[in-house]
Amino acid sequence: MQEKNNRLLFQYIIDNDHKMTDAWLDCRKHCAGFSVYAKNTSSEIESKLRSQNSEFIESLAYVLICKDNFSERVDRWAEKIAHERVELGTSINEIVQQFGIFRKIFWSFIEKFIHENHTEVPQILEWSRELNSGFDTVIEKFTELYHAKTKDSLSKQENLIKAIISPVIPVTESAAIFPLLGNLNITIGEGLADSVLEQCTKYNITKLFIDISGVGIIDTMIANQIFQMISSLKLIGVEAFLSGIRPELAMTAVHLGIDFKEYPSYSSLKQALKENGLHVESFFH
Numbered sequence: 001m002q003e004k005n006n007r008l009l010f011q012y013i014i015d016n017d018h019k020m021t022d023a024w025l026d027c028r029k030h031c032a033g034f035s036v037y038a039k040n041t042s043s044e045i046e047s048k049l050r051s052q053n054s055e056f057i058e059s060l061a062y063v064l065i066c067k068d069n070f071s072e073r074v075d076r077w078a079e080k081i082a083h084e085r086v087e088l089g090t091s092i093n094e095i096v097q098q099f100g101i102f103r104k105i106f107w108s109f110i111e112k113f114i115h116e117n118h119t120e121v122p123q124i125l126e127w128s129r130e131l132n133s134g135f136d137t138v139i140e141k142f143t144e145l146y147h148a149k150t151k152d153s154l155s156k157q158e159n160l161i162k163a164i165i166s167p168v169i170p171v172t173e174s175a176a177i178f179p180l181l182g183n184l185n186i187t188i189g190e191g192l193a194d195s196v197l198e199q200c201t202k203y204n205i206t207k208l209f210i211d212i213s214g215v216g217i218i219d220t221m222i223a224n225q226i227f228q229m230i231s232s233l234k235l236i237g238v239e240a241f242l243s244g245i246r247p248e249l250a251m252t253a254v255h256l257g258i259d260f261k262e263y264p265s266y267s268s269l270k271q272a273l274k275e276n277g278l279h280v281e282s283f284f285h
Contacts, residue, residue, distance in 0.1 A: 005123055006064040012113050013064075017057040021050050023105045024098075036090050037098055052081060053102070056138070060106075063134035064127075074138050082145035086153055092146055099139055106131075168199035168208070175207040175278060176200070177269065180226075181214040193229040200238050207276065208233060211269040213244025230263055241265070243272040 025046065031038035036045055059073035085095055110131070114124055170176045178196060200208060212226070230240040242265040266272035 002123075002126075003065075005119070006127075008117070009110070009113060009127065010061050010064045013061040013109075014058060016109055017054045018050075020057060020102075020105055020109055021053045023108075024053060024102045025049065027101055027105070035094065036085070036088050037094060052077075056081075057106075060131070060134050060138065063130055063137075070134065074141055078138065078142040078145050082142055082149050086146060086149040092143060095142070095146070096139065099135070103135055106135075168196060168203065168205065170203045170205065171273075171278065174205060175209070175276075176203060176205045177273075178208055178210045179214060179269075180210065180212045192225065193232050196229060197232060197236060200233065201236065205238055207239050207241070209241045209243060209269060209272050209276075211243045211272075213246075213269065215244075227263070239264075241272045241276065243267070243269040 028037055028039035030040045035041070036049070055073075055077055059070065059077050062070035062073055110127070113119075114127075119127075168176045168178050176199075180192075196208070199205075210226070210230070215222075226242075230242070233240045240263070242263055245265050245267060264272075266275065
């Protein structure tokens with residue numbers, strides 16, 4: 001009897017997935033900025049939302065008749081939707097809110113089925129446990145994948161930023177310039193040393209001129225990483241020269257207990273190059 005009732009409810013859910021989706025889409029509101037869930041979004045996005053929600057409903061319904069099929073479908077759905085939402089920049093708060101809105105709509109349809117079929121209380125409680133557990137599983141799986149894909153996307157962005165802000169530029173067969181630009185954060189800073197060491201090894205660099213005049217803000221953590229990088233360079237036979245030292249960096253170095261006498265430093269890149277025998281005219285014309 002239990003199996004029969006589950007199949008009846010399963011079929012009811014499948015038969016009404018379009019009505020449920022219509023009810024959910026009708027709840028959307030107009031949005032001034034872009035949102036995949038905005039009422040004033042394009043017809044193409046609305047069509048995709050409709051298809052995605054129908055797929056979600058069908059996946060969820062399988063929790064009633066086949067747990068394995070339910071898990072496989074949920075994994076596929078969550079993987080695809082998490083990727084798309086991350087690509088569109090949709091916030092996790094907005095997504096979870098939509099799960100909540102649809103859950104209420106979904107249960108309003110289930111309640112209608114229960115009343116029409118005079119379902120007994122034990123069966124109602126069992127369905128409540130199964131379907132709510134199914135909803136929770138989908139949300140947990142989705143947020144897990146969303147987090148992973150967001151982290152991966154940020155990692156790729158940071159790697160791109162590192163490549164942009166941290167090129168080692170050979171100026172002779174054994175000397176190179178390393179200009180640091182923009183605002184550094186702790187995550188980007190952590191990858192600088194590896195990137196610089198790799199590039200110095202690649203170009204057979206023995207002298208590296210690190211210019212920090214283009215860096216917006218240098219805090220204690222970033223300054224410490226720069227000096228750790230210089231120490232690492234020394235270990236592989238690269239002599240580092242700092243240029244563009246500003247008063248705040250000098251103060252930070254003092255707080256860190258760093259003695260500038262250990263690190264050749266100059267007020268400008270031009271001065272650093274000139275005082276180390278490089279013909280600066282060829283670089284600044």
